[in-house]
Amino acid sequence: MTAVTTESVRVAESSRRARPHEILRIVRLHTVNPAIFFGVPWLILAGAWAVTMVIALIIQAAAGPLDQAETGFEYSWAVLSPQWYLIVVGVQAVSYTFPFALGFGATRRDYWLGTGLMFVIVSVVNAAAIATLLLVERATNGWGIGAGMFDALWYVGADWGTAFYTTFALQLLVLFIGAGITTVYMRWRMRGMMTVLFGGVALILAIIAFLTFTETWEPLGTWLASIGVVGVFTLVLAKALLWAVAGLLVIRRATPR
Amino acid sequence: MTTTVVRAHGLTKRYGSFTAIDGIDLSIDEGRIYGLLGRNGAGKTTVMQLLTGQIFPNGGELEVFGRQPAEHADVLRRMCFIAEAQRYPEDFTPAHVFRSAPWFFEHWDAEFAERLVADFRLPLKRRIKKLSRGQLSAVGVIVGLASRAPLTFFDEPYLGLDAVARHIFYDRLLEDYAAHPRTVVLSTHLIDEVANLLEHVILIDQGRILLDRDADEVRGSATTVAGARATVDQFVADRPVIGREAIGGLASVTIDGRLDHDERVRAAELGLELAPVSLQQLIVHLTGAELAESTEREVAA
Numbered sequence: 001m002t003a004v005t006t007e008s009v010r011v012a013e014s015s016r017r018a019r020p021h022e023i024l025r026i027v028r029l030h031t032v033n034p035a036i037f038f039g040v041p042w043l044i045l046a047g048a049w050a051v052t053m054v055i056a057l058i059i060q061a062a063a064g065p066l067d068q069a070e071t072g073f074e075y076s077w078a079v080l081s082p083q084w085y086l087i088v089v090g091v092q093a094v095s096y097t098f099p100f101a102l103g104f105g106a107t108r109r110d111y112w113l114g115t116g117l118m119f120v121i122v123s124v125v126n127a128a129a130i131a132t133l134l135l136v137e138r139a140t141n142g143w144g145i146g147a148g149m150f151d152a153l154w155y156v157g158a159d160w161g162t163a164f165y166t167t168f169a170l171q172l173l174v175l176f177i178g179a180g181i182t183t184v185y186m187r188w189r190m191r192g193m194m195t196v197l198f199g200g201v202a203l204i205l206a207i208i209a210f211l212t213f214t215e216t217w218e219p220l221g222t223w224l225a226s227i228g229v230v231g232v233f234t235l236v237l238a239k240a241l242l243w244a245v246a247g248l249l250v251i252r253r254a255t256p257r
Numbered sequence: 258m259t260t261t262v263v264r265a266h267g268l269t270k271r272y273g274s275f276t277a278i279d280g281i282d283l284s285i286d287e288g289r290i291y292g293l294l295g296r297n298g299a300g301k302t303t304v305m306q307l308l309t310g311q312i313f314p315n316g317g318e319l320e321v322f323g324r325q326p327a328e329h330a331d332v333l334r335r336m337c338f339i340a341e342a343q344r345y346p347e348d349f350t351p352a353h354v355f356r357s358a359p360w361f362f363e364h365w366d367a368e369f370a371e372r373l374v375a376d377f378r379l380p381l382k383r384r385i386k387k388l389s390r391g392q393l394s395a396v397g398v399i400v401g402l403a404s405r406a407p408l409t410f411f412d413e414p415y416l417g418l419d420a421v422a423r424h425i426f427y428d429r430l431l432e433d434y435a436a437h438p439r440t441v442v443l444s445t446h447l448i449d450e451v452a453n454l455l456e457h458v459i460l461i462d463q464g465r466i467l468l469d470r471d472a473d474e475v476r477g478s479a480t481t482v483a484g485a486r487a488t489v490d491q492f493v494a495d496r497p498v499i500g501r502e503a504i505g506g507l508a509s510v511t512i513d514g515r516l517d518h519d520e521r522v523r524a525a526e527l528g529l530e531l532a533p534v535s536l537q538q539l540i541v542h543l544t545g546a547e548l549a550e551s552t553e554r555e556v557a558a
Contacts, residue, residue: 022330025360032353033346096346102311103343104361105333105406252328255312256344 026114073148090178390417
């Protein structure tokens with residue numbers, strides 16, 4: 001033994017568990033490369049818009065009945081085109097920045113909270129933009145050529161608030177599904193992914209079987225109709241929160257590759 | 258008084274049936290430069306991942322700054338560890354890395370980072386995945402140096418660096434370490450390059466610690482005795498032999514432990530040559546034992 005006394009240093013733990021700046025820096029990290037969250041999704045939306053415009057022009061050139069065309073556009077899924085891509089955004093957000101943030105000394109908890117906050121911000125911005133574009137489309141009578149991209153599906157007849165709320169809920173769910181699945185991969189790798197995938201399929205089959213055997217399809221339909229579009233999207237929002245909480249539980253023990 | 262920043266006891270990490278870290282005891286004191294040495298796959302990176310809370314141990318106790326590192330923001334804030342295979346966000350450039358670094362390292366010195374970028378001639382606007390291995394190492398080295406984290410890890414910082422860049426790293430680390438004392442843990446298998454930098458050596462092999470000693474002690478701790486085989490064998494008879502090479506009637510044997518004056522005189526009288534063993538040679542002897550054994554067995558077979 002040497003004559004040197006050894007003392008273990010113990011850092012003081014901050015009284016507040018959450019330091020806002022440690023969560024906000026994760027949001028900033030996600031915005032360093034804006035192409036992932038904003039660039040590509042809006043490029044897809046713009047592409048879908050352009051295609052819709054061309055179709056409208058073709059119909060007009062063919063002198064088709066404009067009122068019928070407008071009804072036809074109501075079945076267009078173009079408005080949803082960037083939404084599906086947000087699954088990829090959710091996957092990329094976690095798989096690219098999680099190992100980096102952890103390497104830079106962020107906690108998994110702060111990382112997930114920051115990422116969730118980023119998802120909320122992105123969903124709010126996108127939902128506000130889409131709801132506003134819906135009103136613009138209506139005001140310009142289909143961009144002046146009777147084209148309908150945003151005034152479709154459940155957006156038909158919806159006011160700004162409803163359009164905003166439903167888009168927000170859907171975007172948040174899709175982002176959290178993408179991110180949540182990626183956290184499963186980060187923690188249990190391929191085996192975990194397969195388990196979740198097959199588990200999910202089995203769960204859906206079980207629900208279908210249950211509804212079929214108990215003949216509750218119709219009551220379910222009636223119930224969904226009774227709660228209306230806003231009600232249905234409140235369920236979507238609840239599901240998004242469920243994924244968010246599940247993701248937090250999974251990521252707390254996840255290890256980057 | 259010495260302050261211990263890392264204390265591990267029986268630390269174990271398993272991947273399935275493979276034991277990467279096999280119950281090691283470790284303690285790291287404040288304000289010193291540690292070398293975490295060992296062969297490829299010895300477990301160097303795993304140790305650093307455990308200490309920085311990037312992976313979770315399967316057993317044992319671990320305290321970094323008095324707490325378990327994983328998920329403790331107050332502990333993680335004091336560390337910087339850029340893994341040799343660190344992943345960066347898609348399309349990130351070094352410029353992005355250095356722009357986001359101050360959000361995570363409170364002592365970040367942007368001016369110092371700029372100077373290092375110039376020293377290493379690192380292209381700031383090139384995507385990380387387009388960088389050469391040496392340039393990628395430079396990114397990690399610059400973050401490690403400019404972060405001035407109280408506990409800084411360098412994981413194979415020399416990988417792919419050219420001779421000039423290696424020299425720059427060596428100089429800048431010593432300069433900055435003198436001006437801003439901190440604890441540095443440096444992993445490498447290029448031992449001679451860093452030998453003079455290290456104050457303490459931790460040698461790890463197959464998940465176990467073979468050597469955990471002051472670098473100065475290690476440097477003089479082994480001696481190579483060369484000469485006629487019979488004389489050498491007689492001289493080293495009751496000493497711990499850690500390496501042996503023989504060609505014809507000549508032998509060169511490395512023994513653990515210092516020789517005192519009388520022994521040196523005796524060796525000279527016997528016509529034996531004594532040579533100091535460099536850190537690298539010593540480590541080759543210590544970790545290459547299995548290799549030597551297996552060759553002998555092959556010869557015997």
